[in-house]
Amino acid sequence: MATTETAARSDHGAAGKILRIGIIGLGQASGLVLNWERQDIRTLPIRFTAAADLRREALDQFAKEYDAEVYTDVEEMCRSPNVDAVYIASPHELHMEHTIIAARNGKHVLCEKPLSLSAGEVDAMIKACDDNGVSLIAAHSHAMDAPIRAMREVIASGRLGPLRHINALNYNFFNAQPWPSRELQMWHGDLYNQGPHQMDIIRYLGGGMVKSVRAHMWWDHLRDVEGGYSAYIEFENGAAANALFDWRGYFDSTCYTFGASEGGWAQDPGSCGFVRNNMTKLLAEKSPDEAEAELWKLKNDLRYGGVSDLNAFQHWGYAPVSEGFEPFPEPVQPFFGLIIAACDRGIIRQSVKGLYVHGDDGVEEIEVTGHSGRAAEFMQVYDAVFNDTPSFHDGRWGKGTVELCQAIEQSAKEGRAVDLKYQVPVGDEPA
């Protein structure tokens, strides 16, 4: 089995340098980073040196746990000389404001998805970072996962000839997780929350330059918001992609990904039904206001400084519920649904350890190393700051992905293909 060197460089600090990160918003994403993904992130040459939030108990816990500065004011934190870059994990509607504050104070920015729900706001964020000479990197994206980077490397290398087609499908239970209705409505179901993962992966594998998209969407009657989309995506280079994403919780497609979740954990097949059943009961038994309050409570459980116990994780489908379910001894590579890329001379798909490359000489499994998830993203900031290696996944890229999600919605609404105009290339192909 071959081993790819994907991002091996990122495993080592540049001459022992440490990137000092200030966190804006100790909410759910930060909870995942600081609790759930902690083991992987602790190995990186980064330190969390500051945090800003409004919740006193979260700040206290953070100060104690990380021996770090804490602030209730974002601007004040951004003036700290002990912060090189900020990780923006505040509510979506504040992403632009916080990015601009950070940029004006000379801090590099890693901003959680979506950068914004409006392409115009993204322009303002890009301009602020450009004007102040700092990096803007769009997080969180499974396109930066190690196996997807390795898949792109095989495609861009040209060893299998030109890419012809990408097949992407994902059936999960996002809408059935205890997201408050207000948030689901803002994200149009999962379109602007996890939709960017799938669109990022497709754009990245296809080289970035989407030409047009034709899409349909459907409704989730349980949450009374968007329930999924199908899309046919055409690239300027002649490749095409079939995309399907259904997040209503009827069915969990981890059965097609070796049982592995988007984090590389063993996904209990029972979680999907468990989570959806909980949501059905909750909405049936409570008034809309009571239900919404309960959902905020359940969401708070996952925030940094929240409950974070087994029961809370089960409610979100993050911890097994089935009797006798066997978790993996350790995480495998992450799978954001099924992704299969067809080139002129072969087909590439993910394996538990990395990739299967099916070519003219048979199948080769490539073991993939390097970080995935948010650990990979912190290292993209690191490389941008210390190794003079800008990430393809910058503000302009993020804008292109928001544009694609908007085009899916527009196409579904107007019943016609929609052309794109803000797409940017990955820029990794041999000249």
Add this chain to the structure above:
Amino acid sequence: MATTETAARSDHGAAGKILRIGIIGLGQASGLVLNWERQDIRTLPIRFTAAADLRREALDQFAKEYDAEVYTDVEEMCRSPNVDAVYIASPHELHMEHTIIAARNGKHVLCEKPLSLSAGEVDAMIKACDDNGVSLIAAHSHAMDAPIRAMREVIASGRLGPLRHINALNYNFFNAQPWPSRELQMWHGDLYNQGPHQMDIIRYLGGGMVKSVRAHMWWDHLRDVEGGYSAYIEFENGAAANALFDWRGYFDSTCYTFGASEGGWAQDPGSCGFVRNNMTKLLAEKSPDEAEAELWKLKNDLRYGGVSDLNAFQHWGYAPVSEGFEPFPEPVQPFFGLIIAACDRGIIRQSVKGLYVHGDDGVEEIEVTGHSGRAAEFMQVYDAVFNDTPSFHDGRWGKGTVELCQAIEQSAKEGRAVDLKYQVPVGDEPA
């Protein structure tokens, strides 16, 4: 587990009546029917009472095995009073001529796929059958498989609300099987041979009325013909379908269908590479003429009266090659790749025994009974002749499927969506 009554009626002859079938062409399809699928077909209230072919040894074997009439002239066989219907399995270019001969002699027609590669020829076939008051049924179609019929029943019943999306994917090794190049070129790879299976399934599940299709195709450099397509199909009822079919033999998607093949047999995962490797060697070691002769020889092995031994089946990927491979104790339900249908209130997909229906109350497995494959198709003729139950899968339906395959090719060539005009409805929805 519930059991659906799909086509249960077909399991019993109408008042003990027997349908007497004359076979036109004892070639590869007939070889499959008479050897491979024999066990299932022998249980049907049909008898093979005649056959016409040019190969004397095949006729002799058939006469002996079935105590039946044999002919070297199709017209002569069609005049036999001992034949109610003909099964046309002659070379594709003769389908129209043989259909017209049969119809003029008052015989019902079950015609192998493709009805024709030209919609105009199909019109002549429909007219001949209409004029003579006989049925024309388009075979061979996996849309008539028991689980697909059951899936359509769930959709048409409306219990899950309107259909929104169909996801269909299939990666197989058709082009690497020892088809003579002349045949592959005529079929444009697998587009007009097995493409109709996938398009039939999609049309059937979606109600039949396709509005438009946008598609891409790619090349198979090994066989120097078409290697696959992707398509985005829009229905007049607002549903859409993502379709992917790659038949180059790089990868076998039976890994996503419980290891089951299109016939419901256990598919050895080693067959795909074995078959493609054989083809690669054959084409590398022989001159084009020698290779073509060898391919005809290998094709003849599978004809009725041919070799039909383990080695021949292995060459076609029909028999296991991997040490220690465990076949199923008996066939399960057939899978023509992965098919997932999403409705307003649930998702339907195939299980080993039938269907999983994922709805608001959880998942229900429906065990499916009834015939699949060509056995189901012979029973469609039976029901049309004796039970006054015309098949939806008639000449007009077949024309609509040929039109859709042609539209895929046209869309790929012209780089735009193509509108359809010969589509017909399934006609099973409650008024």
